[in-house]
Amino acid sequence: MDREGAETYLRLLAEAAMRGSLAPAPGAPWGSGTGREPAMITVGRALAAVGAVDVATVEKIMTDFDLAVRVRQFGQGHAGTAAWVVQAHSARYVGLAPVGLPARAGPGPLEPSEPAGDEEEDDRFVPVGLTVPFRIGAISGELCLMSFAHTGTGARFIAAWDIRTPQLQTRLGAESSGLIPFEDFTVTDDRGARYQLDAKPGDDPQWSTEIIVRPAPPRDIGWLDVAGPDHPAVRVGLGPGIAPTADGQPQASDVTLSPGEHLLVMLAERLLTTAPGPPGPPGRLRRRAAALPASLRAMVAGLGDVVRALEAADVLSPLSPVPARLATLCASLDLDGHGITVPPAAVLPEAWLSLLAHYQRRKPEPAPMRDGYAPLAVALPELDGIRLALLGLLHAEESSSLYVLARGPERDHRYGPLDIDLAFPLSAWLRDGGGRWHAARSDRWHRGGRENTIRLQLVPPLTRPTARAEIIIGGQSAEVRTTVPLRWEYPS
Amino acid sequence: MINSPNEDWFAPLPPCEAQVPCGEGRHVVRWEAGAFRLASHADPEAELVLAALGGDKPRCVDLAEAWGRHAADLTVLSVGPRGPDDPVPVGWDDVDAAAQAAQPGQWGWQAYRPHSTPMRLASPPTAAIARAAARHAQFEREAEQASQRKIDILSLLALGHAFQVRLTGHVVAAYAGRLDQPDEHGRNVRSVLTAALLGRLAPVAEQWIGIDQDQVVVALHDGPGWGSAELTGRGAQRRLRVSLPAWWLARVWACGLALTGRHLVVATERAGWPDARVLALRAPGAEPVSLEAHASTGPHGVGSPSTHDGPNWEI
Numbered sequence: 045m046d047r048e049g050a051e052t053y054l055r056l057l058a059e060a061a062m063r064g065s066l067a068p069a070p071g072a073p074w075g076s077g078t079g080r081e082p083a084m085i086t087v088g089r090a091l092a093a094v095g096a097v098d099v100a101t102v103e104k105i106m107t108d109f110d111l112a113v114r115v116r117q118f119g120q121g122h123a124g125t126a127a128w129v130v131q132a133h134s135a136r137y138v139g140l141a142p143v144g145l146p147a148r149a150g151p152g153p154l155e156p157s158e159p160a161g162d163e164e165e166d167d168r169f170v171p172v173g174l175t176v177p178f179r180i181g182a183i184s185g186e187l188c189l190m191s192f193a194h195t196g197t198g199a200r201f202i203a204a205w206d207i208r209t210p211q212l213q214t215r216l217g218a219e220s221s222g223l224i225p226f227e228d229f230t231v232t233d234d235r236g237a238r239y240q241l242d243a244k245p246g247d248d249p250q251w252s253t254e255i256i257v258r259p260a261p262p263r264d265i266g267w268l269d270v271a272g273p274d275h276p277a278v279r280v281g282l283g284p285g286i287a288p289t290a291d292g293q294p295q296a297s298d299v300t301l302s303p304g305e306h307l308l309v310m311l312a313e314r315l316l317t318t319a320p321g322p323p324g325p326p327g328r329l330r331r332r333a334a335a336l337p338a339s340l341r342a343m344v345a346g347l348g349d350v351v352r353a354l355e356a357a358d359v360l361s362p363l364s365p366v367p368a369r370l371a372t373l374c375a376s377l378d379l380d381g382h383g384i385t386v387p388p389a390a391v392l393p394e395a396w397l398s399l400l401a402h403y404q405r406r407k408p409e410p411a412p413m414r415d416g417y418a419p420l421a422v423a424l425p426e427l428d429g430i431r432l433a434l435l436g437l438l439h440a441e442e443s444s445s446l447y448v449l450a451r452g453p454e455r456d457h458r459y460g461p462l463d464i465d466l467a468f469p470l471s472a473w474l475r476d477g478g479g480r481w482h483a484a485r486s487d488r489w490h491r492g493g494r495e496n497t498i499r500l501q502l503v504p505p506l507t508r509p510t511a512r513a514e515i516i517i518g519g520q521s522a523e524v525r526t527t528v529p530l531r532w533e534y535p536s
Numbered sequence: 537m538i539n540s541p542n543e544d545w546f547a548p549l550p551p552c553e554a555q556v557p558c559g560e561g562r563h564v565v566r567w568e569a570g571a572f573r574l575a576s577h578a579d580p581e582a583e584l585v586l587a588a589l590g591g592d593k594p595r596c597v598d599l600a601e602a603w604g605r606h607a608a609d610l611t612v613l614s615v616g617p618r619g620p621d622d623p624v625p626v627g628w629d630d631v632d633a634a635a636q637a638a639q640p641g642q643w644g645w646q647a648y649r650p651h652s653t654p655m656r657l658a659s660p661p662t663a664a665i666a667r668a669a670a671r672h673a674q675f676e677r678e679a680e681q682a683s684q685r686k687i688d689i690l691s692l693l694a695l696g697h698a699f700q701v702r703l704t705g706h707v708v709a710a711y712a713g714r715l716d717q718p719d720e721h722g723r724n725v726r727s728v729l730t731a732a733l734l735g736r737l738a739p740v741a742e743q744w745i746g747i748d749q750d751q752v753v754v755a756l757h758d759g760p761g762w763g764s765a766e767l768t769g770r771g772a773q774r775r776l777r778v779s780l781p782a783w784w785l786a787r788v789w790a791c792g793l794a795l796t797g798r799h800l801v802v803a804t805e806r807a808g809w810p811d812a813r814v815l816a817l818r819a820p821g822a823e824p825v826s827l828e829a830h831a832s833t834g835p836h837g838v839g840s841p842s843t844h845d846g847p848n849w850e851i
Contacts, residue, residue, distance in 0.1 A: 047724070051724045052731065055730070056730070058731065059734050063749055100722070108615060111615050111686065115624050115690065116622075116624060118630045119627065126633035126690075127633065127634070130635075130637050130687060
């Protein structure tokens, strides 16, 4: 890796942008997210994402560059320039927040209920697939247990729920957990020991998906009886149940992506999964491209610079086929001005083509799929230092999600170019029983330091309750495939 | 002899002056032979002692200190002028406005400072609150240092173009001999100087042979000789590829010698004011020739408070 080459490229890009700023009638004021600034941010984030430069260096370059442009605006009638110069903080460039969104606030990682350690052998993941109804006073609902996970940080169910009150009726999901009367649930194991349930608080008060079992039960119990208030207990078997996979153990294979190629693949998938708006019938590509946020469209203009910067940093070979595929993808999505100079590729990966075909469909989907969930419990081999466990599929409100537990070194929650989530630097895909591919994009996090439950939103959502799915998770050094049977459950 | 290490890089630069609002009046500050001088303050050291004892520090003294702090600050290369056609029009009113904006209470986040009256707490502060307070204090300190640094730079820019290019020369001179060591902020010096070279050579090249500035490619030259300059490709693929030592920025560009008599000056063989001998190219790929250069002052004359012109060198 050529770190000096990377830093030099970014600084030369800043110089080129400076020349642009010196042109007469610069138009929109600096800092408005127009001109070359988004491209520079994209390149800076890309180089930081592959480790060619550190974030602090990128921020220093952007800060100096920003100051250079600002001081040239003195005397040009830009009100507040002096105040901006001294008050601006560089974190807005490369730091925690995606473009256009504030950095997430909230408490830090939760204290583990048990000492965290390398206890992989003792980890236990069990598919559940049971619905526990509850009613207390005017509040009723159903707790849908997708899976049970017992790791070094404790025992919990991965769950979704629906809640009904006189004023509120939620659909199957993971919101408003505070309305569930967990204190009135009873939980008993096969030895008569009693436990309590509680929603695990996370840094996102609007979203929770883990129901903690306290204290953590012994790892060798056979079942738990879970009873909601005003309802009989539902027995949750924790022994061997349904086969977690249809084809034996998940299959891992080596891949030989350079850091630059892996980043470009993630960028391609980001473009493929950028939702054009609320779920609805798929539109034509032109409409979809127009619906991309303006900030993303501006950053797409920096993709050619990203490719050249990665080459300058020696993390992308000039002979790599990935930039050509990215160019073809941009053309297919009607995203012009990307600046990638290599000729487009004639062939795209099958999964990309499947998504493109979806967007090009003009026929509306048949009747929407019913809200439901499918239990999963598959621990995958480690990928790029991350150990994943697949813990459930949920389909609600015409949106489908794959729930995973990600374990590994604690990562800063940073965003890369095009706002890709660098805390989940993996490529995730699901192929349904009909052969259609669905990209799985990191969407919501339940953060817990070294263990995080992540909701991966499937794009496009499922359209029918497929009986099996092939799931592929790709890292820079390896790829894991597994085929899972799906037994769909539906709340009443 | 090219770029003799025994010759001061600033030998071809005449003195320059600027007027600075200081106290109730305007004082003269002067750059001469590589030194920043306070012409209107007889004993700046004594004034510093008084300031340390609680007295007001004159702005001129502030400026001299800022000059010392930033004469080896690579940020100057990013912010400073790329050439005579790139004015950096900071005025003293701008500096005052920035200083006012940096006062406590002007920052958005300071609105969240704890109430000055101690509040009665239901329970003692937890360790988490203490950690958060420490982080906040650290952020506050860093933000104040960053804003002070920017005010320093604005003040130095307010001295005008002549001081700006001289400060650029000092910064280059501080690092040209140690390209492979990072600066105190971890910046890669070779990267910064490569970008500084491109930013300042590209406009010169445009004037020299009419090439688009985006078609100029630079590299820092290491080793013996002055470097290289060649023109490659055609049309949109045309490139002027120039390799020059980092010292070129100080010894040639900062001294106003870069384009002299329609030649690209690549080195000084004998530095001096108002006469120097330079090594210069008439065209890319040509052999450099040794030329005698003679300087005249700009229309405002050396020492004029509004001097924006460097020396005007002729063959």
